[in-house]
Amino acid sequence: MQTENHLKQCLLKTIRTFIDILPIIIGMLLATSLVITLFPEEISTGLFGKGDIPDAMLGATIGSIAAGHPLASYLLGGELLSGGVSLIAVTALLVTWVTVGIVQLPAEALMLGTRFAVYRNIISFGIAIIIALLTVYTLQLLGAA
Amino acid sequence: MPRQQIHSGTGGWLFLAVVLTGYGISFLLNPESTTEAFTFFRRVMRQVLPVLGLVFLLLFFANLLLAPAKVNKYLGRESGLKGWLASVVAGIFSMGPVYAWYAVMAELQQKGMRTALIATFLYSRAVKLPLLPLMIYYFGLSYTLILCLYLVVFSVISGILIERLLPQKI
Numbered sequence: 001m002q003t004e005n006h007l008k009q010c011l012l013k014t015i016r017t018f019i020d021i022l023p024i025i026i027g028m029l030l031a032t033s034l035v036i037t038l039f040p041e042e043i044s045t046g047l048f049g050k051g052d053i054p055d056a057m058l059g060a061t062i063g064s065i066a067a068g069h070p071l072a073s074y075l076l077g078g079e080l081l082s083g084g085v086s087l088i089a090v091t092a093l094l095v096t097w098v099t100v101g102i103v104q105l106p107a108e109a110l111m112l113g114t115r116f117a118v119y120r121n122i123i124s125f126g127i128a129i130i131i132a133l134l135t136v137y138t139l140q141l142l143g144a145a
Numbered sequence: 146m147p148r149q150q151i152h153s154g155t156g157g158w159l160f161l162a163v164v165l166t167g168y169g170i171s172f173l174l175n176p177e178s179t180t181e182a183f184t185f186f187r188r189v190m191r192q193v194l195p196v197l198g199l200v201f202l203l204l205f206f207a208n209l210l211l212a213p214a215k216v217n218k219y220l221g222r223e224s225g226l227k228g229w230l231a232s233v234v235a236g237i238f239s240m241g242p243v244y245a246w247y248a249v250m251a252e253l254q255q256k257g258m259r260t261a262l263i264a265t266f267l268y269s270r271a272v273k274l275p276l277l278p279l280m281i282y283y284f285g286l287s288y289t290l291i292l293c294l295y296l297v298v299f300s301v302i303s304g305i306l307i308e309r310l311l312p313q314k315i
Contacts, residue, residue: 010208018201021248023161028244029193030164030186034171037182070273078283091292098271104244110156111247112254112263119310120264123303127268131295135288138295144287 024107032103048085056129059089063096064125065103073097087139091132099124193242200245207252220258229301232262236269236300243270260311265304271296 048055063073077090100121101108108117172179220228239246250263272293273280280289 007209010205013208014201014205017204017248017252020157023157024247025193025197025244026190027157027161027164028242029189030161030168030183033186033189034164034168034179034182037178037185038171038175070276074276074279074283081284087288094292095271095296098243098273099268101243106160107244108247110160111251115311116260116263116307120267120303120307123264123306123310124268127299127303131292131299134295135292138291139288142287142291144285 021111024110028104028107035103048080048089052086052088052133053129055086055089056092056132059085059092059132060096060100060125060128063093063128064100064121066093066097070094070098086136088132088136091135092128095128095131096125099128193245196240196242196245199240200249203249204252207249207256220253220262222259224259224262228259228262229265229304232266232304233269233297233300236266237272237274237297239266239270240275243267246270259304259308261304261308263304264307265300268300268303269297271300 047058050058066073066076073094077094080090080093081087102121105117105121108120168179168183171182218224219231224231246267250258250266254260254263277289277293280292284292
């Protein structure tokens with residue numbers, strides 16, 4: 001009887017939680033779909049080529065704003081690389097695409113707290129630039145770039 | 146990070162209302178693209194539904210099996226190296242969109258999970274195991290291995306930084 005009650009309580013709690021998160025998830029998906037459709041997929045390669053750090057920052061910014069499946073970031077990254085954009089910029093884009101989410105920020109703030117969400121995204125943005133530089137420099141050091 | 150209930154409450158519905166208003170405005174300005182966006186949403190929603198089912202199950206089992214004392218032991222302040230390892234590995238193996246995982250993290254946070262480990266989990270999700278072959282195809286094996294190694298290392302660093310910035314809430 002006690003186990004049954006515990007199961008029932010857990011199920012009810014889960015349903016309540018789920019009902020709470022549902023509008024956030026639906027809202028997120030709707031917002032992401034709108035952003036992906038309204039904003040152009042192709043980014044001018046002319047914006048890049050201003051040095052390692054500015055390029056990394058630009059790549060990281062694009063990745064932070066962009067929303068969608070990580071697969072799309074590989075395709076975009078590949079296109080940018082073949083268009084002459086540096087590997088540092090492309091790496092920063094790939095990393096922020098999956099670690100920083102401007103579009104997801106409201107949902108993250110609602111569920112995990114505003115300060116946590118804001119700090120985490122800022123830290124992730126900075127780290128993405130460091131990772132981009134380190135990855136490419138390591139590749140160069142190993143003679144693989 | 147506040148020890149709050151997982152509460153979208155009115156906030157969640159308000160958020161949805163704002164997004165729907167955005168759709169309304171967008172439809173008035175550009176009906177074709179907005180319809181396209183809605184079609185895209187329906188397609189993505191169909192893909193996300195199984196993940197939501199998984200999230201529901203995880204939430205249920207977290208409620209059923211994970212007592213706060215247990216979470217504290219394995220993912221709390223005293224979890225040590227095991228806690229870091231568990232959050233990195235769980236992040237790498239977690240599937241689906243990140244926002245589906247916020248609820249699971251918030252639930253575990255209430256039960257005592259360290260803020261640092263939540264940040265580490267969210268960062269290590271950047272290593273996408275199923276997509277690694279594709280990444281290797283596009284960018285090469287050396288690049289993929291080095292990038293993944295840095296992502297794992299920095300997922301821990303991001304956790305440490307978050308905890309230093311938000312120490313009083315832990």
